[in-house]
Amino acid sequence: MDLLKSVELEQQKQNKPSIKVGDTVKVHVRIKEGNRQRIQVFEGTVIKIQNGGVNQTFTVRRISYGVGVERTFLVNSPLVEKVETVRQGIVRRAKLNYLRDRVGKATKVKEKIFVKGEKEEKEVIVPETKEEVVEQATTSAVEETVAQEVETAKVEETAEEKKD
Numbered sequence: 001m002d003l004l005k006s007v008e009l010e011q012q013k014q015n016k017p018s019i020k021v022g023d024t025v026k027v028h029v030r031i032k033e034g035n036r037q038r039i040q041v042f043e044g045t046v047i048k049i050q051n052g053g054v055n056q057t058f059t060v061r062r063i064s065y066g067v068g069v070e071r072t073f074l075v076n077s078p079l080v081e082k083v084e085t086v087r088q089g090i091v092r093r094a095k096l097n098y099l100r101d102r103v104g105k106a107t108k109v110k111e112k113i114f115v116k117g118e119k120e121e122k123e124v125i126v127p128e129t130k131e132e133v134v135e136q137a138t139t140s141a142v143e144e145t146v147a148q149e150v151e152t153a154k155v156e157e158t159a160e161e162k163k164d
Contacts (some may be wrong), residue, residue: 008054013076019058021046021096022089022109027060027073034084039081042071045089045109047096061099063107068100088112 019025026043044062047070048052051057061068073080091107099107 011054011076016075017083017084017085019049019085020048020088021049021094022091023111024086024089025060026084026086027071028083029073030079030081043086044069045096045099047099048094100146114159 023046026041027037028041029042044060047059047061049058053074057072059070059072061070090112
């Protein structure tokens with residue numbers, strides 16, 4: 001093996017965080033102030049992931065007091081204690097640079113939610129627009145009425161069986 005690659009392997013973290021672009025994360029960073037050390041949490045949306053190997057970085061963006069703040073972290077840095085994924089986002093881009101121009105609720109990313117079912121987990125997408133909310137509400141209302149009709153039919157059948 002190449003000498004350079006062997007040195008890189010030694011420097012890499014064993015348990016790398018599994019983050020993707022669009023995720024909302026909490027990054028626990030070790031900060032040194034004078035002779036004291038403390039851990040500061042930086043929470044925001046991952047807007048890009050760059051490079052690979054030892055030099056892999058990810059950039060987190062958040063709005064703080066009306067001002068956009070971005071920080072770039074090395075994945076393998078000893079100053080990064082841990083990275084927690086708060087929620088997973090659904091995005092169709094590798095880099096979310098367009099979020100820099102957006103303000104307020106327009107900076108939201110669709111959220112991926114997993115619902116535990118009987119046999120398998122299914123993916124539920126949280127709606128963002130009014131049309132999606134209306135569509136989801138109508139489909140759920142139809143499903144509820146069908147379920148109620150089936151239930152009343154079962155109750156009527158059991159009542160008839162008890163009479164006989």
